[in-house]
Amino acid sequence: MAGNSEEKARRGVSRRGFLVGTGTGAAAAAAVGSGLVGLRAAEARTLPQAAPEQGRATVRLRVNGVPQTVEVEHRHTLLEVLRDRLGLTGTKLGCDRSECGACTVIMNGETVYSCSQLAVFADGAAVTTVEGLAQGDDLSPVQAAFAELDAGQCNYCIPGQIMAATALLQQNPAPTLDEVRRGMSGNLCRCANYNHIQAAVLEASRRLRGEAS
Amino acid sequence: MSQDLEVVGKPTPRIDAVERVTGRAKYTWDVQLPGMLYARVLRSPHPHARIVRIDTSKAEALPGVRGVITHENARARWSSGDSLHERLIFNNPVRYAGEPVAAVAAVDRHTAEDALDLIEVEYEPLPFVLEARDALADDAPRLWDDGNVAGGRPLVYERGDLAAGFAEADAIVEASYKSAYHNNAQMEPRASVAMWEGRNLTVWTTTQGVSNARRDIAKDLNLPQSNVRAICLYAGGGFGNKNQAHDFDLMAAFLAKQTGRPVKLEYTRHDDFIGVHGRWSTEVEYRMGARADGTLTAVEMKAISNMGAYMKSTGTVASFERYACPNARSEITRVFTNRISSANLRSPAYPQGYFAMEQTVDQLAHELDINPLEMRLKNATRLYQDKTPYTSNALEQAIREGAALFGWEERWRPPSADVGPLKRGVGMALGGYPAPLGLGSAIVRVNTDGSVQVLVGVVDIGTGAKTTMGMIAAEALGVPWDAIDVVNGDTTTTPFSIGESSSRTTVMTGWAVKTAAEDARQQLFQLAAPLLDAAPDELAARAGVIYVADDPDRSVPLARVAARAPEAIIGNATTNPELKDMARESLAAHFAEVEVDTRTGLVRVLRYVAAHDSGQIINPLTAESQVQGGVHMGIGQALFEELGWDRRTGRPIKLGFHYAEILTHLESPPVQVHFVDSVDPYGPFGAKVVGEPGNRAVPGAIANAIFNATGVRVYELPMSPDRVLAALRGETA
Numbered sequence: 001m002a003g004n005s006e007e008k009a010r011r012g013v014s015r016r017g018f019l020v021g022t023g024t025g026a027a028a029a030a031a032v033g034s035g036l037v038g039l040r041a042a043e044a045r046t047l048p049q050a051a052p053e054q055g056r057a058t059v060r061l062r063v064n065g066v067p068q069t070v071e072v073e074h075r076h077t078l079l080e081v082l083r084d085r086l087g088l089t090g091t092k093l094g095c096d097r098s099e100c101g102a103c104t105v106i107m108n109g110e111t112v113y114s115c116s117q118l119a120v121f122a123d124g125a126a127v128t129t130v131e132g133l134a135q136g137d138d139l140s141p142v143q144a145a146f147a148e149l150d151a152g153q154c155n156y157c158i159p160g161q162i163m164a165a166t167a168l169l170q171q172n173p174a175p176t177l178d179e180v181r182r183g184m185s186g187n188l189c190r191c192a193n194y195n196h197i198q199a200a201v202l203e204a205s206r207r208l209r210g211e212a213s
Numbered sequence: 214m215s216q217d218l219e220v221v222g223k224p225t226p227r228i229d230a231v232e233r234v235t236g237r238a239k240y241t242w243d244v245q246l247p248g249m250l251y252a253r254v255l256r257s258p259h260p261h262a263r264i265v266r267i268d269t270s271k272a273e274a275l276p277g278v279r280g281v282i283t284h285e286n287a288r289a290r291w292s293s294g295d296s297l298h299e300r301l302i303f304n305n306p307v308r309y310a311g312e313p314v315a316a317v318a319a320v321d322r323h324t325a326e327d328a329l330d331l332i333e334v335e336y337e338p339l340p341f342v343l344e345a346r347d348a349l350a351d352d353a354p355r356l357w358d359d360g361n362v363a364g365g366r367p368l369v370y371e372r373g374d375l376a377a378g379f380a381e382a383d384a385i386v387e388a389s390y391k392s393a394y395h396n397n398a399q400m401e402p403r404a405s406v407a408m409w410e411g412r413n414l415t416v417w418t419t420t421q422g423v424s425n426a427r428r429d430i431a432k433d434l435n436l437p438q439s440n441v442r443a444i445c446l447y448a449g450g451g452f453g454n455k456n457q458a459h460d461f462d463l464m465a466a467f468l469a470k471q472t473g474r475p476v477k478l479e480y481t482r483h484d485d486f487i488g489v490h491g492r493w494s495t496e497v498e499y500r501m502g503a504r505a506d507g508t509l510t511a512v513e514m515k516a517i518s519n520m521g522a523y524m525k526s527t528g529t530v531a532s533f534e535r536y537a538c539p540n541a542r543s544e545i546t547r548v549f550t551n552r553i554s555s556a557n558l559r560s561p562a563y564p565q566g567y568f569a570m571e572q573t574v575d576q577l578a579h580e581l582d583i584n585p586l587e588m589r590l591k592n593a594t595r596l597y598q599d600k601t602p603y604t605s606n607a608l609e610q611a612i613r614e615g616a617a618l619f620g621w622e623e624r625w626r627p628p629s630a631d632v633g634p635l636k637r638g639v640g641m642a643l644g645g646y647p648a649p650l651g652l653g654s655a656i657v658r659v660n661t662d663g664s665v666q667v668l669v670g671v672v673d674i675g676t677g678a679k680t681t682m683g684m685i686a687a688e689a690l691g692v693p694w695d696a697i698d699v700v701n702g703d704t705t706t707t708p709f710s711i712g713e714s715s716s717r718t719t720v721m722t723g724w725a726v727k728t729a730a731e732d733a734r735q736q737l738f739q740l741a742a743p744l745l746d747a748a749p750d751e752l753a754a755r756a757g758v759i760y761v762a763d764d765p766d767r768s769v770p771l772a773r774v775a776a777r778a779p780e781a782i783i784g785n786a787t788t789n790p791e792l793k794d795m796a797r798e799s800l801a802a803h804f805a806e807v808e809v810d811t812r813t814g815l816v817r818v819l820r821y822v823a824a825h826d827s828g829q830i831i832n833p834l835t836a837e838s839q840v841q842g843g844v845h846m847g848i849g850q851a852l853f854e855e856l857g858w859d860r861r862t863g864r865p866i867k868l869g870f871h872y873a874e875i876l877t878h879l880e881s882p883p884v885q886v887h888f889v890d891s892v893d894p895y896g897p898f899g900a901k902v903v904g905e906p907g908n909r910a911v912p913g914a915i916a917n918a919i920f921n922a923t924g925v926r927v928y929e930l931p932m933s934p935d936r937v938l939a940a941l942r943g944e945t946a
Contacts, residue, residue: 075323089243090236092449094400095482099870102400130236139234147230150834153842154675155233156400156449162234181878188870190400190450191675192845193838194881 059123063088064132072119079103079114081122082129090130090159094188101187104160105129111167111186130159133166142166142204151200153191161187165201174205216829219756220687220694221898224834228680228699229447229673238447244406244417244477250279250318252468252478253325254461255332256488257307257314260551260863261341261354264305264314264334271331272317277324280472281332283315287467293429293457294554295523297364298357302463306339308356308522309553310864311487313460318468318476341551341863345496345519348550356522356549363524363547371542372599378511378540382502386576389498392565392912392930394519395854396491397558398875401449402482403489407465408475414466415442419449422456422712424670427704429458434466444703451674452846453557454489455525456714486868491856493518493555495530497569507583507591509538514570516545518555525556531566531909535608535643535800536574536592537599551863557714559843560646563909564850568930571642571913575920579628585641585917586612586621589802593643597796604792605893605901607826608643608800615824616641618887619804629924634812637819638922644801644910646716648828648893648901650790653725654708657686657733657784663757663772665692667699667730669722670710676904677835678718684831685723685897689730690784691754692771709787716799716902719831723897725788733784741774792895799901801825803844803910807918811941814934816919818848821884823910828893828901836903841884843907849876851912853931 060069063086070085079096082088082105094102096115103115106128114127133140139147142165152158161184168175168183175183180201189197216222232238269281284303294300303313315332319325340354347353348361355361379385406417414436420426420443427443430436465478480488500513518528528547578588593608616622624639631637656668667686673679683697700706711721738749741759745752745767753762760768775782806820823840830836853874857866867873892899912930919937920926927940 073323083243084245087245088236089239089245092240092401093242094402094449095870097482097869099482100400130234134235139231143234147234148226150226150230150677150838152233152675153677153835153838154400154448154450155238156240158233159236181881184878188400188875188877189842190398190452190846190875191838192842192849192876192881194845194876194878195841195884196838198878198881 057120059119061122061124062126064128070119074118074120076119077115078117078119078122081119082114088129088131092156092159094157100157101164102157102160104163104187106163106167111164130162133162140166141207142169145200145204145207149196149200149203151193151197153193157187157189161189161197165204168201169205169208173209177202216892216898218688218898220684221831222829222833225680225684225694225832226834227677228683228697240401240447240449241404241406241417241419241445242401242479246406246408246475249406249475249477250320250468250472251322251325252316252318252465252476253322253329254313254464254484254488255315255329257312257336258310258864259307259336259338260310261339262307262336263339264307265337266335267315268333269315271333272328275324275328275331277320278317278328279320279474280318280468281315282464282467282471287464289433289463291460291463292433294460294525297524300523302460309551310862311553313488316464316468316478318472322479343550343552343858343860343863345517345548345550348548356551361549363520363528363549367544367546368529369544373540375511375513375540375542379502381504381510383505384577384580385500385502386573386580387500388573388576388928389496390569390572390928392495392568393855394491394494394552394555395558395850396486396856396873397452397454397489398870398873399450399452399454402485403454403459403461403480404478405459405462405465406475406477407462407469409469413440413442415444416462416466417444418459418462420445420456420459421448421451421672421674421714422710423672423702423704424709425456425712426458426462430462430466433458433463442705445672446702448672448674451713452559453561453714455557456712482869486856487553487865490525490554490556492558492561492565493520493528495565497530497566499569499573501573501577503577503581505581507578507581507588509536509592511540512538514543518545518547519550519552520547521550521552521554523554525554526561528555529562531563532570535594535645537594538592539599552858553865559846560905560909564847564912565930567642567644567909568912568916571910572916572926575640575917576926584625586616589641589643597798601794601796604795604797604895605828605891606800607889607891608802610889611800611824611826612802614887614889615802615804615822618824618885619822621804624806628921631922634810636809636811636922637806638918638920639804639806640914640917640919640921641802641804642910642913642917644803644906646799646902646906646909648716648720648797648799648896650724650792650797650895651717651721652711652789653721653723654710654787655722655725655729656708657690657726657729659733659737659775659782661776661778661781663696663775665690665696665698667697667726668707669699669701669726670704670707671718671722672702672713674713676713676718676839677832678713680835681719681831682722682726685726686730688898689727690734691756693757696757716904719900720896720902723900724790725786727897728786728788729784731784732786733782736782736784737771737774740777741769744769744774797893797895797901799825799827799903799906801906801910803914805914805918807915807922809919809922809937811923814937814941816852816915816932816937818882818915821882822887823884823907824887824889825906826889826891827903827906828891828896829899830888831898831900833888836888837886839903840886840907844884844911845876845881847908847911848880848915850908850930851915851932853933855931
């Protein structure tokens with residue numbers, strides 16, 4: 001007879017349980033040690049003190065410039081808050097374990113995998129999602145280049161790719177193709193439209209720098 | 214060959230590009246309904262076991278849990294899960310590690326996950342078998358009463374006289390190849406949202422075909438089709454999984470019925486890898502003969518496909534379709550094992566088959582001292598199966614133009630020409646995909662303000678079909694592109710579509726769209742004729758203007774004509790064209806340059822040219838995306854992707870994107886796509902197919918480039934560093 005622990009092991013490591021169980025400092029260290037990325041913001045944070053009840057917390061954050069207050073369980077991720085609580089479903093879940101980048105958002109100026117950020121780590125943070133890039137009907141230069149050059153096919157990964165490209169171009173306004181490849185390598189595209197994505201990032205870079213295309 | 218076209222053939226951004234880059238596009242995972250529950254699935258840890266007892270009482274007692282289903286209280290056939298046997302949504306015995314055993318619906322997904330841990334299952338483990346060859350043994354564990362070979366015998370095709378063909382040969386090559394199971398790994402994990410309203414069931418699902426999904430759900434739940442609505446407005450990829458109903462559609466429907474609430478059943482990425490399907494692994498043996506001048510005289514292929522536990526697809530292995538050879542025989546044995554059921558992954562039967570075929574042809578060229586390019590030109594198919602004429606065949610053009618773009622003549626050198634540890638080489642392979650005609654339906658509605666809605670059942674899984682359908686309608690109707698809107702992916706609002714699989718949409722639904730648009734145009738011509746003082750059949754339409762064909766100055770805006778109709782003009786078509794004694798195929802020639810690090814076994818693809826005869830390209834922008842993506846996916850299959858099984862436990866290992874080594878930005882070389890000038894007389898505006906030809910030649914082209922670089926052949930997919938090193942050391946993996 002299969003025990004429950006065996007069942008749990010079969011469904012894969014639950015990083016959320018792991019993070020909550022071991023405390024943030026240990027989790028961040030362990031995560032770095034195991035080669036996981038996207039947890040840097042976690043290192044600087046501790047759980048909020050005034051949790052309303054055991055295992056729950058109140059998280060205050062700004063999402064696309066709008067202040068939000070959300071009651072969460074400790075095990076809820078930032079991705080779940082964005083999608084399920086705030087209705088911002090542009091940010092996608094692809095793997096729920098920091099492998100694909102579909103959930104990439106910009107938190108305090110850096111890209112993070114929102115599937116692997118506990119919501120409580122985002123307390124006090126400023127978060128930008130794909131919904132926060134366009135000004136009304138005007139697409140951001142990255143969005144416009146992605147649309148015009150057909151960067152996405154199924155487009156499920158594209159919100160994450162767009163957030164990664166936006167942050168990349170903030171840090172490096174004139175990347176080479178090789179730098180685009182490296183900068184975007186945390187974002188998978190199974191339609192494998194990488195040539196067009198890379199072309200779109202380079203095109204957005206030119207437009208942001210005022211070069212005519 | 215080029216046609217005078219206004220919209221078709223122009224690079225056109227997707228009609229829904231803005232929705233897709235702003236995050237407004239609603240995928241199945243994004244559907245949220247009031248009161249919706251979340252569901253999770255418990256899976257068997259055993260590859261073969263009888264369920265003796267299953268106790269869900271503790272799970273049901275967990276606060277927040279609203280429903281639990283198992284084989285005891287939710288019995289339904291999942292008819293599209295197996296074409297030969299009765300496969301249920303919950304089976305007892307279970308036949309692979311990962312087979313669903315129970316599903317739980319709860320107020321949130323964490324509670325549902327917690328509840329899975331509280332379900333007690335007592336299994337009686339049964340003997341299991343993982344490898345197809347082992348499953349063929351007389352004393353192998355049996356999965357099914359009628360044996361482990363699908364249909365009881367191999368599929369055999371033959372023509373000519375094989376023995377005579379080999380007797381004629383000046384050189385004969387024999388070789389054996391293997392290919393691994395690998396996952397579709399589409400970015401959106403599979404999911405379904407089911408909602409009952411009285412007798413009516415609505416299912417939002419990650420399908421590639423809503424029409425087929427509705428048909429299957431209705432059949433399996435014993436409902437009239439009119440009570441079932443299937444919706445998929447945006448799909449996060451598919452690559453073959455799947456153009457029917459899924460087991461989780463049925464589970465979600467059961468749970469929604471049981472709880473009286475809408476239920477969203479989400480497969481985790483882990484579920485997706487162990488519980489959906491991937492491409493069948495194969496073992497292929499080739500024997501091939503040619504005369505001294507390279508002319509093929511005989512080819513024989515014997516293949517074994519590992520189908521896993523259920524017959525979810527055909528299990529065939531593509532072989533010598535791209536070559537002329539009078540004497541040929543193939544034999545394919547499809548075998549059941551205690552693995553996840555294998556099924557369709559982009560070009561299901563092809564890349565692994567052409568990996569074997571193309572290396573064998575290449576080796577024969579090598580032994581006869583013939584340039585691989587000459588070998589292909591000499592033997593490229595001219596009649597389908599040496600018998601049936603093609604509707605169009607620009608394969609030779611694709612080979613020559615692709616070779617010129619690649620610089621084959623300058624780049625090709627004899628094998629292993631580089632000294633030093635880094636060796637570069639070039640290789641080529643042929644590809645293609647059937648482009649049959651068939652059933653399609655469409656409605657084209659011209660509103661009284663001249664705006665146009667195209668209603669098609671198409672699900673756009675990323676191919677751009679929504680856009681190409683609109684472009685075909687614009688061209689046929691004679692309106693500008695921006696007049697078009699496309700409504701798709703919902704069985705209640707749109708007509709039948711074959712579904713986005715097997716690269717059929719452009720041709721099949723596209724033909725119906727063209728016909729429906731022509732029907733609407735004819736009705737507009739009836740209204741316009743008195744205005745232009747001409748007969749309806751003297752009129753033409755282009756870019757939103759209706760005019761007299763012989764006297765274009767006599768014209769009227771199409772919108773003004775539409776305004777004269779009492780209400781919207783409806784063009785309607787269900788088409789099912791047939792070919793008589795003709796074959797329609799998209800054809801391709803691929804060229805790769807690789808660098809092999811002989812110290813590490815790592816292979817880098819440096820450059821790639823894909824030359825395709827896909828007929829008239831409807832949208833060159835999205836077609837280029839598809840071929841580039843297909844090539845990259847093929848590189849992943851060629852070099853990296855493999856799901857493994859632990860022999861002791863029978864469980865799959867290397868699960869998830871990371872361990873499957875899905876290609877990233879870093880390993881994606883520039884792919885130059887070239888569509889040869891070709892117009893097929895039978896497709897809409899001369900189109901053939903684009904979606905699946907992209908990946909099929911890739912493993913073969915790369916394998917041949919590795920041989921050209923190193924002088925060594927790698928006989929197993931993926932050609933991972935360990936296998937490349939083993940081959941360089943003279944070991945067979």
